[in-house]
Amino acid sequence: MYGNGRSYGDVCQNSSATLLFARGLNRFIQFDGSTGVLRCEAGVLLSEVLDLVVPRGWFLSVTPGTKFVTVGGAIANDVHGKNHHRAGSFGCHVRALELLRSDGSRITCTPTVNSEWFAATVGGLGLTGLITWAEIQLIPIASAYMTTEAHRFRNLDEFWSLGEKYEQQFSYTVAWVDCLAVGRSLGRGVYFIGEHAAEKKPSSSYRSKHRSVPIELPISIVNHASLALFNALYYNRPLSAQSKLEHYEPFFYPLDSIDKWNRIYGPKGFYQYQCVLPFANGKDGMETILKLIGQSGQGSFLAVLKTFGNIRSPGMLSFPRPGITLALDFPNKGEATHRLFSKLDQVVADSGGALYPAKDARMPGELFRSGFPAWAEFEKYCDPKFSSSFWRRVMKD
Amino acid sequence: MKRIVIFGGTSAIAECAARLWVARGCSVFLVGRNAEKVEAICDDLRVRAGPSQKIGSAVADLNDHEKHAALVKSAEDELGGLDVALIAHGSLPNQTECEKSVAQTLAEINTNALSVLSLLTVMANYFEPRGNGAIVAISSVAGDRGRKSNYVYGAAKGLVTLFMQGLRNRLAAKGVVVVTIKPGFVDTPMTKDFEKKGFLWAKPETIAAGIVQAEERRSDVVYLPWFWRYIMLIIRHIPERIFKRLSL
Numbered sequence: 001m002y003g004n005g006r007s008y009g010d011v012c013q014n015s016s017a018t019l020l021f022a023r024g025l026n027r028f029i030q031f032d033g034s035t036g037v038l039r040c041e042a043g044v045l046l047s048e049v050l051d052l053v054v055p056r057g058w059f060l061s062v063t064p065g066t067k068f069v070t071v072g073g074a075i076a077n078d079v080h081g082k083n084h085h086r087a088g089s090f091g092c093h094v095r096a097l098e099l100l101r102s103d104g105s106r107i108t109c110t111p112t113v114n115s116e117w118f119a120a121t122v123g124g125l126g127l128t129g130l131i132t133w134a135e136i137q138l139i140p141i142a143s144a145y146m147t148t149e150a151h152r153f154r155n156l157d158e159f160w161s162l163g164e165k166y167e168q169q170f171s172y173t174v175a176w177v178d179c180l181a182v183g184r185s186l187g188r189g190v191y192f193i194g195e196h197a198a199e200k201k202p203s204s205s206y207r208s209k210h211r212s213v214p215i216e217l218p219i220s221i222v223n224h225a226s227l228a229l230f231n232a233l234y235y236n237r238p239l240s241a242q243s244k245l246e247h248y249e250p251f252f253y254p255l256d257s258i259d260k261w262n263r264i265y266g267p268k269g270f271y272q273y274q275c276v277l278p279f280a281n282g283k284d285g286m287e288t289i290l291k292l293i294g295q296s297g298q299g300s301f302l303a304v305l306k307t308f309g310n311i312r313s314p315g316m317l318s319f320p321r322p323g324i325t326l327a328l329d330f331p332n333k334g335e336a337t338h339r340l341f342s343k344l345d346q347v348v349a350d351s352g353g354a355l356y357p358a359k360d361a362r363m364p365g366e367l368f369r370s371g372f373p374a375w376a377e378f379e380k381y382c383d384p385k386f387s388s389s390f391w392r393r394v395m396k397d
Numbered sequence: 398m399k400r401i402v403i404f405g406g407t408s409a410i411a412e413c414a415a416r417l418w419v420a421r422g423c424s425v426f427l428v429g430r431n432a433e434k435v436e437a438i439c440d441d442l443r444v445r446a447g448p449s450q451k452i453g454s455a456v457a458d459l460n461d462h463e464k465h466a467a468l469v470k471s472a473e474d475e476l477g478g479l480d481v482a483l484i485a486h487g488s489l490p491n492q493t494e495c496e497k498s499v500a501q502t503l504a505e506i507n508t509n510a511l512s513v514l515s516l517l518t519v520m521a522n523y524f525e526p527r528g529n530g531a532i533v534a535i536s537s538v539a540g541d542r543g544r545k546s547n548y549v550y551g552a553a554k555g556l557v558t559l560f561m562q563g564l565r566n567r568l569a570a571k572g573v574v575v576v577t578i579k580p581g582f583v584d585t586p587m588t589k590d591f592e593k594k595g596f597l598w599a600k601p602e603t604i605a606a607g608i609v610q611a612e613e614r615r616s617d618v619v620y621l622p623w624f625w626r627y628i629m630l631i632i633r634h635i636p637e638r639i640f641k642r643l644s645l
Contacts, residue, residue, distance in 0.1 A: 027437055027438065027440070027441035028440070028441045028444035028445065029437075029440050029441070029444070030440065030444060031444045040444075052444065052445065
């Protein structure tokens with residue numbers, strides 16, 4: 001299954017086999033402007049949903065960090081957003097979906113009807129069949145703008161206390177961390193909070209400066225020197241003490257304004273590593289992980305720390321679960337990168353955590369199965385004719 | 398806002414054009430053969446449309462020329478008048494099978510040319526006394542020169558192109574615009590059997606945007622994407638003595 005190809009690894013690849021392109025399923029089916037219930041085909045992009053519903057006063061209940069993903073992909077990866085502590089995962093807002101199996105049968109599933117198929121398909125990585133359409137619940141907004149604040153934190157301890165404070169008050173929270181900081185500054189960064197603005201603004205449409213990385217750079221420009229410089233500047237940049245009003249685009253989708261940003265990593269590309277650690281061992285585990293990364297000098301500007309709340313994800317293989325999640329890009333430096341990943345894997349496994357399949361291209365099968373213990377139950381719902389490179393990789397050893 | 402009737406409304410290019418027109422506030426009436434597809438596309442357009450826009454449809458096989466006038470009438474009734482007609486239906490004949498079968502050749506000519514000529518005539522006679530309106534039809538670069546690989550399709554499109562040229566001449570003084578669209582290779586269900594690689598293959602969205610723009614600019618003949626104008630200029634000027642030996 002291939003939607004819009006924004007998963008970072010091989011969940012949307014099927015090497016030496018057939019790949020179904022779902023973007024052709026791009027029609028809306030029904031929208032109720034009084035209840036905010038939208039039914040659409042699964043290949044519709046979240047950006048297309050936003051273009052339709054924002055002018056009518058609605059917004060996605062949950063959105064990931066890019067709007068260029070399909071509705072089907074958002075369901076199959078049970079994606080999450082900056083409001084996980086309030087809203088749970090994307091799947092929590094799916095009211096119904098239709099699953100087309102390779103034998104031609106169609107199963108309409110909801111959280112209560114055919115609920116086992118629903119639970120298998122949400123977060124099911126496209127393996128239970130083709131999602132043809134879905135019905136999602138939107139949330140009302142008064143304007144396309146957000147009130148946002150940014151606060152610096154000097155270390156991981158400060159991050160925990162900011163989190164406790166702001167998660168009570170705000171719908172959207174997320175933090176950028178300086179992955180190179182070590183010692184007393186370990187885990188320093190900037191904490192972002194946001195809320196849909198209450199006031200009505202003239203619905204002037206937002207024009208992002210459209211930028212693009214025109215060519216693949218011959219080598220990665222993300223290296224230790226550029227990273228240290230960027231992180232120091234970014235961490236120390238002046239932050240306004242007051243909240244400001246900004247359009248939802250730069251708040252939710254900062255990278256979407258730079259087309260083909262992945263090219264900065266050069267031809268070898270990059271890996272993303274996103275883990276979640278349960279609260280019980282999370283603080284120590286996260287400290288160890290950040291130390292290991294800081295010592296290695298690898299990593300990238302894009303390092304994001306966020307706590308997941310207690311709302312249960314509806315999928316058998318859903319990634320979001322109560323705990324702390326860290327997401328980070330790593331330029332591909334071959335062996336050195338893989339050695340670091342192995343060390344991080346150990347911490348994740350010891351803490352009882354998991355890695356995010358949507359972002360993964362290399363996790364050992366053992367780590368997948370320990371992080372997603374429902375895999376054996378899930379396998380019963382896999383369509384016999386569906387598979388993916390990811391699935392074969394994590395199931396083979 | 399404009400009221401637009403689209404023949405062959407379930408074709409990929411027509412569907413994209415309909416979305417663009419609806420986004421501009423237009424009302425749209427779709428005619429297509431497959432009832433299920435017509436309904437799905439209308440549902441989509443209704444979600445996209447504002448409360449004052451109308452979305453209507455009819456299911457018909459356009460090879461049935463007798464029905465054309467009635468279809469135009471029902472589109473007019475539904476939308477309260479018409480400003481633009483887009484004729485977008487067609488098929489891609491299997492050239493080798495057509496070579497073996499006269500019946501199939503004539504059937505393809507009927508679908509891709511005669512039914513279009515009928516609609517062009519009906520629309521011309523609708524707009525002419527009103528002194529305004531635009532008739533847009535999708536011909537093809539294939540109609541610019543006959544080639545062994547698809548001359549049945551090419552001949553049909555060539556007939557459409559030439560007919561529209563004459564119609565444009567007839568209606569120029571009457572305030573009615575006639576726009577001939579000549580796309581190159583487009584990645585749609587019609588061309589599903591081709592290996593679609595390289596810059597010559599365009600997305601239906603690109604062609605649709607060109608159609609909407611051509612109607613707005615009241616253009617005459619538009620190649621989409623634009624570079625096909627120059628490719629076809631060269632192809633048209635290759636001497637027949639040489640051309641007949643080429644494999645194109």
